[in-house]
Amino acid sequence: FGNITSTPIVSLPEYKTMVNFNNDHQDLQNNLPxxxxxxxxxxxxxxxxxxxxxxxxxxxxxxxxxxSCCNQxxxxxxxxxxxxxxxxxxxxxxxxxxxxxxxxxxxxxxxxxLCHDISGIRLHVNVLLKKDVTAYFVSGHSEQRIIEYILMVLYCQNGDSEHYRECLDRELYPRYYEIVSDPISLNDIKWRFEYTTSYVSFIQLLKDINKVFTNGMFYYTEGDPYHESARQLQNTFFRMLRIWLPKIDITILQNP
CATH class of the missing domain: 3.30.40 (Herpes Virus-1)
Known part of the structure; x- marks a missing residue:
């Protein structure tokens, strides 16, 4: 009868996840500058x-x-x-x-x-889907790849991210430091992630990314362009988490 090959059995939830992943990933690419x-x-x-x-x-x-990252x-x-x-x-x-x-x-x-083969990204996503969230560590290979991708997408949304790459100057904006108790910037996170071992907890790194945007929305009033930029960045960030890290409860990122 010749060689018989079988298609791997995929459950309906897994199939839906794969389809949504492909569609949402393409939308993210299309929405970049x-x-x-x-x-x-x-x-x-x-x-x-x-x-x-x-x-x-x-x-x-x-x-x-x-x-495309720093716009310089x-x-x-x-x-x-x-x-x-x-x-x-x-x-x-x-x-x-x-x-x-x-x-x-x-x-x-x-x-x-950002242009790496989508199948490679899906591979890392599937690895994380099989792990418990408590087993997500920054040192993990798949975790690192996802973090790199997330940070790059946020940086390349440069019209919004430019203001949040560095914290405001303390001498020029002293009131910011009276209102925001724990300032942090995208560059702070990038440096710690790439050049130090200060990040062990995967969730803590994600919390810090979210904190950049919540700090911005807390300091700037609604209607301010910088408030809107922070909101847009947070929306992009949460969308990526829903695509690639569906096991993570986004609400926990709001906690210290």
Whole structure:
């Protein structure tokens, strides 16, 4: 009768989770900032000249390109071959290997974490679905990959995230520190996650991310653009948790 292959049996809840994962993941990708202005740039590392004569009618110079994370211009940015986003070496999460230079053949195949194969992300999600939430640790490989992805999505929502990458200056905004008892920024979390071992608890890291946004909404009044930015970021954050970490009760992130 020849070789008989069988399709793995998947329960209805698991099937629905897979379908929702694919649909919601694509929606997240579609909602990231438009990159139409970047797709015309051909080089992987862009060497732009800072001083362009404003009176010059020359159109031969390269257009300015900005990092998709920090929204800042730079002479050297790495270009994802898939989405055409550009990144500083240290802005991308995880940091890009400094050996990835224009002469490195790997640069022609480099993709940012946002463009990694969805099946790879689903693999990490499935690993976490099989674990109890109490067994989620920052040091876990799947946990790390999900955190990297979550942080990158939040950073690349740069119109909203720019204000929350650093805490407000204490001398310029003393009232903020009277109102907000535990200030924290996205850069604080990124640094602790990437360069220290201060995060052991996976839930604590997620709580800190949420705290960035709750602090913003607590300090700024409704109607303030920064309040709206914090709300938009929190909505994106919660949506990612519902997609990838459905076992986590989002309400526990509101607790200290």
């Amino acid at each position: 438009s990159l139409s202005t970047m797709t015309q740039v051909k080089t992987e590392i862009v060497d732009n000249k800072m001083n362009v004569d404003s009176d010059s009618d020359s159109s031969e110079y390269e257009p300015l390109v900005y990092c 211009w730079s002479e050297k940015l790495i270009n994802c071959i898939h989405c055409k986003r550009f990144y500083h070496y240290d802005c991308h999460i995880p940091s890009i290997d400094q050996e990835l230079t224009p002469n490195n053949p790997l640069i022609k195949t480099w993709k940012c974490i």
